[in-house]
Amino acid sequence: MSGILVYALHHDGAFNKNSLGAVSEGARLASELGTECHALVLGEAAGLPDELCASLGRFGATKVFRVEGPEGLAQPVVDAMATVIGDGGHEYALFGGGLLGFEIGAGLSARLDAGVCMEVTNVRVDERSGDEAAGRGRGRLVAERPILQDSQVSDVHYASGVGVIIGRLNAFEARESGDADAVVEDVAVEFAPHSLRATMVTRGEQRGADVNIEDADILVAGGRGLGKAEGFEQLEALAGALGGAVAATRAVVDAGWFSYAAQIGQTGKTVSPKLYLAAGISGAIQHKVGMQGSENIVAINKDANAPIFEFADLGIVGDLNKIVPRLTEAVKARKGG
Numbered sequence: 001m002s003g004i005l006v007y008a009l010h011h012d013g014a015f016n017k018n019s020l021g022a023v024s025e026g027a028r029l030a031s032e033l034g035t036e037c038h039a040l041v042l043g044e045a046a047g048l049p050d051e052l053c054a055s056l057g058r059f060g061a062t063k064v065f066r067v068e069g070p071e072g073l074a075q076p077v078v079d080a081m082a083t084v085i086g087d088g089g090h091e092y093a094l095f096g097g098g099l100l101g102f103e104i105g106a107g108l109s110a111r112l113d114a115g116v117c118m119e120v121t122n123v124r125v126d127e128r129s130g131d132e133a134a135g136r137g138r139g140r141l142v143a144e145r146p147i148l149q150d151s152q153v154s155d156v157h158y159a160s161g162v163g164v165i166i167g168r169l170n171a172f173e174a175r176e177s178g179d180a181d182a183v184v185e186d187v188a189v190e191f192a193p194h195s196l197r198a199t200m201v202t203r204g205e206q207r208g209a210d211v212n213i214e215d216a217d218i219l220v221a222g223g224r225g226l227g228k229a230e231g232f233e234q235l236e237a238l239a240g241a242l243g244g245a246v247a248a249t250r251a252v253v254d255a256g257w258f259s260y261a262a263q264i265g266q267t268g269k270t271v272s273p274k275l276y277l278a279a280g281i282s283g284a285i286q287h288k289v290g291m292q293g294s295e296n297i298v299a300i301n302k303d304a305n306a307p308i309f310e311f312a313d314l315g316i317v318g319d320l321n322k323i324v325p326r327l328t329e330a331v332k333a334r335k336g337g
Ligand SMILES: Cc1cc2nc3c(=O)[nH]c(=O)nc-3n(C[C@H](O)[C@H](O)[C@H](O)COP(=O)(O)OP(=O)(O)OC[C@H]3O[C@@H](n4cnc5c(N)ncnc54)[C@H](O)[C@@H]3O)c2cc1C
Pocket: 121, 146, 150, 222, 223, 224, 225, 226, 248, 249, 250, 251, 252, 263, 264, 265, 266, 267, 268, 269, 279, 280, 281, 282, 283, 284, 285, 286, 287, 290, 300, 301, 302, 303, 306, 318, 319, 320, 321
């Protein structure tokens, strides 16, 4: 059969939003192709009860393959996905993105000699190249990937038997499409020796994820203007003095400077705090859509022509490395600290 196989990551008895978005997207595409969306989950048996696996049916998966194995590591998932695709003949493998999705997708592509496209922000069905008679569904998928610093979008067509699609983190919206349970099927997978060489030492939340930034009244957000990951230390000091939390742009979370959990914008979180203080952020439209509902927007940027000044309530033109520490001291002095 043809079909789409989606990997769903779970932690502490829940699937993350990114995985649910990928399953929803897989289901939408499968329905347009006239095929089915299946999901694969992998972990310790005790952490994957029937109800949890079956709940992916609400996001459109008709079947969930449950594989017992070490959780949260890439190579065992590559083995499991390759086994299920080998048995089931799925035409596409879809991942929600994030570091684990990138690693598994790349590994699977190498294992299956399959075409891969990363950082995908949209997928569409190209009906013109479809060949229903040849049993390839009603069409072929075309992945859309932003290029040239996101100024253009390229279309990626798959020539390989299996196509691997890796989305940008949270690019696909999680949508409940019904209340039907998915059929849960246990699959025994023989892991390659090298797949079991890595072990999970510890698993926890990333920096910045301890505060729910969607609920914070005050957010101090940092962008590429911070220059390096350590630049966030001064924002944490300012946020601490103000009693707020730290947020970030996509550019810096992609660079690994701060937690994905703190990303604001089109493919991150939408916030509307009382105060949004943006330091070293240009104000790209994809960032703006996530924070434009803030009551007061204050921007610090060394470029007087930065787009963020077009919608900031208060703009400070200057070097954030000089302004932020002084602001922190001033806030502390005002609060008597
Ligand atoms: C489909 C899609 C989805 C996207 N989703 C998101 C999203 O969810 N969230 C998001 O944020 N972006 C998103 N982006 C990316 C977005 O287009 C921008 O690339 C990103 O927001 C830019 O981040 P930035 O402002 O940190 O970096 P830059 O655009 O590089 O801006 C850095 C700014 O810092 C200033 N600066 C430099 N040094 C200093 C200094 N010492 N003091 C003060 N200012 C300084 C510069 O003048 C500049 O304005 C998305 C893009 C696409 C195509």
